[in-house]
Amino acid sequence: MKKIYGLINGKIIHDYSIIENKVLIFNEKIIDILDLQEIDRYKNIDLIDVKGKFISPGFIDIHIHGAGGSDIMDGTIESITNISNTIAKTGVTGFLPTTxxxxxxxxxxxLNIVRQATYLDIQGAKVLGVHMEGPFINEKYKGAQNAKYILKPDFDFIKEYLDIIKIITLAPEMDEGYKFLQKMKDYSNITLSIGHSNATYDEAKKAIKSGIKHATHLFNAMTPMHHRDPGIVGAVFNSNITCELIADKIHVHPAIFQLLIDIKGVENLVLITDSMRAGCMKEGIYELGGQKVIVKSGSARLENNTLAGSILTLNKAVKNILENTNIKLHEVIKLVTQNPAKVIGIDKNKGSLNIGKDADITIFDEDLNIYFTVVEGKIVFNKL
Incomplete structure (x- = not known):
């Protein structure tokens, strides 16, 4: 018989509000939310007192390269397992390893290792597929990517991995005649994202009409917005596509956070970490994509001072948005739960605490310190 748990004395973050004085009942799925005196209907229930903390849907990171000293490009199950276990301690219950x-x-x-990991019980955050960031990018906005291996968008390059790819970041101006974008219309399960791109405003708008649905780490590694040349940022502002934000206050000034929410709305914004292997580690020398990275003063940079991913965690990103905007906690939580789930088409099963959905749960205090993480009913982190 499946073990049933009940979370008591918590503040449950539901779709449009925060519910108090209720019990969240779950096994592999969310079973019920009810009054304490009603729990007698469930036999042999394990009650867990969360002591006034917040009970949230599990966080989903759709853009992360590594953490805990490991990187997806290591190409080993050990590295993915380490990343999974590391980020579970930051409230993440599902993630897209990013190439x-x-x-x-x-x-x-x-890609082969990620595919393998989707079938394994790796004891931490669940591998939900892969985010391919490159090699279909523009050298001018390559950021910390290696220009030596840049390619034009090529369906043959990815055709054997359509089952696990959830997002492809690309520079649409490198796609001659937008043939790749046209071909990908047959694969609606894959979200095409504009990023690392030198597209003009008009090129970006045309790409959005041709199938681009998302923007990779908005503002970073793309043509900026200028009043006479709106660039990719202007095209994103002037469309209904979703966009990512690295809310570490380094990649994007915190004064932009509220402006972005005002323009795009809560429903179109996704917080990501873009974390590299130094995430949750000490300062020092690391590696990203075969390049030396110096982690110091809260940022990760190549030797030429180019930002090289981040060392951000999703719980910290949530806190940064809370402290620098006027939106409420239950709205900020959507940026790391419902919204990323919708971007990759898994919102029927994940992203909220609605009855029947997977029991992906994160418990944190008012400072966004993580105390408890549940992945599909399994407790993977507990310091309550």
Whole structure:
């Protein structure tokens, strides 16, 4: 018989409000939300007192390269398992391991390992598929990607991995005649995202009409907004596509956070970490995509001072948005739960605490410190 748990004395973050004085009942799925005196209807229930903390849907990171000293491009189950266990302690219950622009063999090795990991019980955050960031990018906005391995968008390059790819970041101006975008219309389960791109405003708008549905780490590694040349940022503002934000206050000034929410709305924004292997680690020298990275003063940079991903965690990103905007906690939580689930088409099963959905649960205090993480009913982190 499946073990049934009940979370008591918590503040439950539901779709449009925060519910108090209720019990959240779950096993692999969310079973019920009810009054304490009603729990007698469930026999042999394990009650867990969360002591006034917030009970939230599990966080979903759709753009993360690594953490805990490991990187997806290591191409090993051990690295993915380490990342999974590391980020579970930050409230993440599901993630998209994100690739880099490297040689074909290394990318395929990483994709094969991610595919393998989706079938394994790796005891931490669940691998939900893969985010391919590159090699279909523009050298001018390559950021910390390796220009040596940049390719034009090519369906043959990805055709063996359509089952696990959830997002592809690309520079649409590199797609001659938008043939790749046209071909990908047959694969609606894959979200095409504009990023690492030198597209003009008009090119970006045309790409959005041709199938781009998302923007990778908005503002970073793309043509900026200028009043005479609106660029990709202007095209994103002037459309209904979703967009990612690295809310570490380094990649994007915190004064932009409220402006972005005002323009795009809560429903179209997704917080990501873009974390590299130094996430949750000490300062020092690390590696990203075969390049040396110096982690110091809260940022990760190449030797030429280019930002190289981040060392942000999703719980910290939530806190940064809370402290720098006027939106409420239950709205901010959507940026790391419902919204990313919708972007990758898994919102029927994940992203909220609605009855019948997967029991992906995160418990945190008012400072966003994580105390408890549940992945599909399994407790993977507990310091209550």
């Amino acid at each position: 880099m622009t490297m040689d074909r063999y290394t990318i395929y090795k990483a």
